[in-house]
Amino acid sequence: MYIHIDLEAEEPIYTQLKNQIIAGVARKDLLLGESLPSVRSMASDLGINLHTVNKAYQQLKQEGFILIHRQRGVVINPEGIPQANDEYRKNLQKSLHPLIAEAVCRGVKEEEFNKMVKAIYEELNHIKEDHE
Amino acid sequence: MYIHIDLEAEEPIYTQLKNQIIAGVARKDLLLGESLPSVRSMASDLGINLHTVNKAYQQLKQEGFILIHRQRGVVINPEGIPQANDEYRKNLQKSLHPLIAEAVCRGVKEEEFNKMVKAIYEELNHIKEDHE
């Protein structure tokens, strides 16, 4: 799966990496049980430090997206990603609230907002027929 | 309008302040042209640093939410908040994308997601009969 890191962006590198891996899982570019590159090879692929990759991996592990084996490297959690629970929903609500508040101020109606959401859902669910 | 700052939260204080003012505008607790406390009084009301309030105000000014006059103090932009443009929509899309990607991984369907969005829209649109 192709990962693009913007070294100039404000968003921390490890966060960009995390989000792209999560997006990869969401759109099934990364299948359950599939291997991820080792910290070292991911780091050299992306031209970043291995500790930065490690930080992203550790957090993904913590959140249940991946398993890290001492020897066999890193795999997408073969048992699936932990499903939404109350704590997650509460955090999602907290993240969403300021985005919607600003949208309201700027005249974005619920209908338009839902269209944006729909577009992202569709992008993620879009079935890839064949890809590298 | 009552503003609550959580000094323990991960979210920077100036961001909390910004978001609550934006939420205040969204739910019309703060009306166009309405005055906001000066940097000094806001800081002392909340028990936080001048610089912190100033940072929040400067960003709100930058984003068109407020005007800062030397004499007349700080007011919600009387001409209204700049409406959504392409840049804003692009940023909103960028903020929304990782939230939805994780939601997909955790089994939150578009329908449930839309319900959360709807709940927040309703909370913000709820008409306040009187408020301080």
Added chain:
Amino acid sequence: MYIHIDLEAEEPIYTQLKNQIIAGVARKDLLLGESLPSVRSMASDLGINLHTVNKAYQQLKQEGFILIHRQRGVVINPEGIPQANDEYRKNLQKSLHPLIAEAVCRGVKEEEFNKMVKAIYEELNHIKEDHE
């Protein structure tokens, strides 16, 4: 609170630090809400790297023992430590099992084992009248 780090020990430094802080909380050398030294001062006090201290602090934060504020440093969780839940009990059971299996092999009866447990509980509960 005095903390001793053995640089030669097999146990990682960050683990030693974590355990001594937890022990400090257990025996009320460290009170809820009490401040801990900043990562930098703790590191220089102990003669170790700030990243090592940071790793210990991050894990303690993760496990609910401490709060980390961007500016005001580190404090013992003023709301108290998260109480035992099923997951914690399961892990404790898993940690205990091999210790007891070996004890059985080496002829340590349950009675003697309980005496060791009791001694540690008493050491931790021993009320400190005054100390630095």
Added chain:
Amino acid sequence: MYIHIDLEAEEPIYTQLKNQIIAGVARKDLLLGESLPSVRSMASDLGINLHTVNKAYQQLKQEGFILIHRQRGVVINPEGIPQANDEYRKNLQKSLHPLIAEAVCRGVKEEEFNKMVKAIYEELNHIKEDHE
């Protein structure tokens, strides 16, 4: 005796193997003088590396649990496991201390802790009528 290795676990494989053999001895699934599979066959049974089994065996030998003869293979120490001495007790105390410190912090009283210990002792002492 059935041995289960969890390749996903954080615990190193050689440690899992060691602990399960020790547990086998404790619950008399493995009797004094009983043979253990050779390094080679144990490795192929479990689908793990020779070196890994060897490391576990060497440590078990070092700690007096097993004897390794060139010809007669590997047997549980027929003279019995070396009984607890001061050094062992000191190490056990060191292992137990952080577990109990955390238990105290999390509100696990000595009484509950003793119940967990009792349950493990009982599991280990449970007499097996027949086993493979």
Added chain:
DNA sequence: GTGGTCTAGACCACC
């Protein structure tokens, strides 16, 4: 001043 992020380079445990 605080913690957060990132880099660079080293050694060790595991397999």
Added chain:
DNA sequence: GTGGTCTAGACCACA
């Protein structure tokens, strides 16, 4: 080869 630990030193965001 893998990840885990530790060190050293840098720059930034926050208050």
